[in-house]
Amino acid sequence: MDRDELAGWLRLTLTPGVGNGTARRLLAAFGLPEAIFEQPEGALTQCVTPSQARALRLVPDGLAQQLETTWAWLQDTVPDGPARVFLTLGDGRYPQALLDTEDPPLALYGIGPSAMWAANPFPAGRCLAIVGSRNPTAQGADNARQFARALHAAGLTIVSGLALGVDAAAHEGALDSALAHVNAPATIAVVGTGLDRVYPRQNLGLARRIAAHGILISEYPLGTPPLAANFPKRNRIIAGLSQGTLVVEAALASGSLITARLAVEQGREVFAIPGSIHAPQSRGCHALIRQGAKLVESAQDVLEELHLPVPGAASQPASCGLSPTDSAPAAPPESxxxxxxxxxxxxxxxxxxxxxxxxxxxxxxxxxxxxxxxxxxxxxxxxxxxxxx
Incomplete structure (x- = not known):
């Protein structure tokens, strides 16, 4: 993508009052963004409202600075380091799974190994979201890590949101998996800020590991701070990329339930791990199970529901359906x-x-x-x- 084409896409995403749906109608009618901005106001009103047509005829405030920042960010890579990309709806590397959803982002900012961007970085039908509480129990965090490790070993890319708690544990579990898939990400982190910052800062080291062995993506322009409204919105991308969503622990008001609801709306599977009836972090999972989510006790349960092959290790009776070497240490029976x-x-x-x-x-x-x-x-x-x- 050259600088002029990048400018056109940035202008379209930054135009006030023009959301993803409106922008897609314009692209369908006129082609690339540059062609949209060449249209007279009368032609634009065939697709959008008069106020939107007037907005499209004006250059958004801050476009020049955003273009300079984004162009410099895309060029600022080091040899053998993670590559930075700007993927639009027409890019062959744009995830097909998102194109099949109701509200795909116009563009995605991405960071990950160059080899992954050279191939298909979003394996169709091979992604699973693992989400849950930002304040999980010790067992909940361990479950997220162990399920992610086992499911990645079975060939799935683990998708989550880089938040504290279950999200971070899921990313870590996938990164720790012994199985290395050539040119396929171990994990995908969908963030709610611009990719020029990491939120929360406690996950900076984790973000660097993901950039080296997985993918970081965001629909938000560089410089976007951690605004509360952005995180529920990005959850549609987590659900949309994934064949299914596994909720490990979640309170009744958890944002993870938003991800689960979006997964259902997109026709994807929802899984939930049951927990203690006394733990607030389990109530959201129990509510999902009552609503029809599949109760899972092992990684094998997830793989069978998704009609994916179960590796021999995953079918052995052990903690979380993992191989015996991954199971929790056995306690003295006489205790x-x-x-x-x-x-x-x-x-x-x-x-x-x-x-x-x-x-x-x-x-x-x-x-x-x-x-x-x-x-x-x-x-x-x-x-x-x-x-x-």
Whole structure:
């Protein structure tokens, strides 16, 4: 794409009052953006309202600066480093899955390895979204990581939103997968800001890993800050790219339920992992299951529902349907404390009442279990068993 063509697309996306649907009608009627802006106002009103036609005849404020910034950003790459791209609806690398949705973005900004952009970076029918709470339980974060690892090993690209919590764990799990797919991204992060910034900043290191082994994409112009309204809107892209959406943990007011609803509207599958009836982070998943989402206990459940082959490792009985080497460490069967703990978060007072142990002995055993990775310490002085231990 040359500078003039880029200018035309940026002008179309920045024109006030012209959304994606209106822009697509204009493109269908007149061709490339440059041709749209050459039309007289009378011709434009055949497709848009008079106010929109007048707006299209004016150069948007800030276009020159946005063009300069975007052009410089696209050129600012280093040898063997991630490449930067600007994909429009007519680009052969634009994801077909999004073209099949009701509201595909006019353009996508992307960062990822050059080899991926040279091929098809969005494998059709091979993407799965994993989303959930920004404040998951220790078990929820581990579930996201383990499911992502197993599902990527089965050949799926994991899509999420680079948020804290479940999103980050899902990206990490995919990146940690032992299986490397040539020219296929391990994970795709759909962000709600411009790609010249990372939000939240705590995920800067993760974003760099994704840029090296996956893809970062955004529909928002460079310089766009983390505006609250942008994140629910970007969820349609997460759902649209994916053959299905797996919700790991979600409160009833979670944005993950928006992604699930959008997946249903786009004719995609929705999966949910059940949790404790006492955990607020499980209530959204339970609501989805009541509404018809598939309850999943293993990666195999997801693969079978999507009619994808199940690798031998994924079919073995182990935590999250993973291979035995990926399962959580087994706890000593004789541990009365672990048996009394159950699988819900629990405090010291409740454990003392259930076991009759004194505080000192209990603290010692809890520390041993925590160091073994069998128990996680939660905020508020609570403890929780991990995995299938």
């Amino acid at each position: 009365a404390l672990l048996q009394a703990m159950g699988f819900d978060p629990v405090g010291l007072d409740a454990l003392m009442a259930r076991t009759g142990m004194d505080t000192a002995a209990m603290q010692v055993e809890l520390l041993e279990l925590e160091l073994a990775g069998v128990v996680a310490r939660l905020p508020g002085g609570l403890f929780q068993r991990m995995g299938s231990a």
